[in-house]
Amino acid sequence: MADDAGDDPATERTGETPDDATPADGEADAGAAGADGDETTATGASAAAEPSDGADAEAADDRSGADAASDGSPPGPDVGADAPGDVPRDVRKYDRFQKMDRAEYDRVNEFLRDRTYVTAREWAIARLCADFRTETGVEMTKIGENLPRLVPFMTDTYTPQAVNQARASFEEKVRKAGATFLYGAMCGFFTAEDLDDMMYEVTEVAKFLLEVEGVDLAVEEELAAEDRISTVMRDVREASAEVRGEEVKCPECGHVHEP
Template sequence: MDDDAETPTADRGPSDDAASTSAAPSDTDPQSDIDDQTAPGVEERADESDPSDDDAPPEDVQKYARFKKVDGAQYDRVNDFLRDRTYITAREWAIARLCADFRTETGVEMTKIGENLPELVPFMTDTYTPQAVNQARSSFEDKIRKSGATFLYGAMSGFFTAEELDEMMYEVTEIAKFLLEVEGVDLSVEEEMEAEERISSVMREVREASADLRTEELTEDADDDSA
């Protein structure tokens, strides 16, 4: 069981263990991978009585416009998509985004996020405690840090050619851009090209620096052997 599979909340959300970790990534359009077979949507709440003014969610919650592109998607479907392509789960993704958007000068509004989670994110169906929100955010940050270290080591180690790294960067950039689009970020062609160029430029510098470092180490080893 993954350490992030537990959801310590009074109203337990969908378990991340439901995600399939063995399915191969789809070659189809990413949006269709999430949209397919989602007709039932999230749990129906239409039969609930209209909330009174006192029960209505805060105004900023009512106007929150993220994740509208997966308005009919079920949690497990979104989770499967992420687990096939990233290390994060749907729960961690959604809550990390909310923590960034609901950050104030004094901190993150975790109580507001947890209490209004089903209103904020279409594929989340239960409320969360502030502790559960904090746990999901912490898990997200930890996975991003470890994933970054893993990728950077692979890029610096010499295991991949420059062409292989370019191809890898293209693939992961496409997935990252799609996730941003699902969140509601509209990227123009110019912005996409600029972002890709910045990333490619940084990776070229990483490859060059790591190649110089390895060459320097080999030269020092050769000098030591000849001494």
């Protein structure tokens, strides 16, 4: 609108239109009429320029909205358009990952890949699936639409299908890692001391991830959990030794020969 308004006054000021052309003989009446025309043109230019202020204001509002969207607003469909009241109450109150408020995805992903088989997105979505589970199942849509609000280092929204894919990937990796670990514990490759050391290391990583999620573990609880895990692993080793010794167990006396 401002551009269209600017074209007409410029044309009038240059005197290129037939209405504003002055006679060549320079008569006084024509000169006076030309002066009046200039004043009218100036007034018209001012009036025509006034709407451009509104256009500038609208453009400024658009720019300020774009700047606000780029200052930390998570990307995704209609982000920033919803009022705080439109965000579900349980999403607004969710504070699992507040300790990672300024963390970057790549740093989190690197830490996890060095110590586990899962990625940062699989870890975050697995946690959310556990927290947003109802009697009818996991709230995939709610998790995906509010992912950047729930997890600081996730910067985009997910479809329900993408959430389900990450959840399934996490489950598959845990199952494979569990089978690998249990085989190592049962096959006799590790001694009892090796298993104790290994369980201490992996327990420390698991506890760290829980603490990052906001779980507050007391020292007594940590020690009790470590004792229970060690007891379970000793039982697993003893049970697996019996399984491995079944083939050399004497059917007469029941004596078990070491494999």
